[in-house]
Amino acid sequence: KNEVEQSPQNLTAQEGEFITINCSYSVGISALHWLQQHPGGGIVSLFMLSSGKKKHGRLIATINIQEKHSSLHITASHPRDSAVYICAASGGGADGLTFGKGTHLIIQP
């Protein structure tokens, strides 16, 4: 069974700061998903990674398969980035995702 750990659990930063959220997992995976959950509860997929790096706007996600580690970076952070960021591991196929506990990010103006 895969164990997915995230750090930090909580992060408060000032607007404009560079943000890094880390995720590690215990068992080899097919892909690592980064998700965003807003206060209302809705979940939005940000990235699906199986190797290397992906970028979308101010968000960058990286994964190191050998080290079983992924990071999510936010450049030029903004208060609207405040949310819970969750990483989740996929074994592939129809496997359900195994979720981390999430990182609660607050960006202060």
Place this chain on the structure above:
Amino acid sequence: EPEVTQTPSHQVTQMGQEVILRCVPISNHLYFYWYRQILGQKVEFLVSFYNNEISEKSEIFDDQFSVERPDGSNFTLKIRSTKLEDSAMYFCASVPGSTGANVLTFGAGSRLTVL
């Protein structure tokens, strides 16, 4: 942009009652999922559904739970004889292919409160 639609958004029920949560996945997606999130806890996988049958289920998904796709569009989660600990947000998700190669699209969730 295509959406996954869930109904109801919030349901309150008495302990012991049966509840049906409904989902309309994105039409050309092949895999469908139910997840739940108890308040303050992480999201947990319940069940995946592919080709009109359960593909995988977690240990949470016991005989109290069932899923079906009765009409080719709706994807339902039935919870029989609800318990207090079934109170949670239930998310439906769909994906065009393997989660090893595709992002999931989540519905907005159905909040279940069992009294």
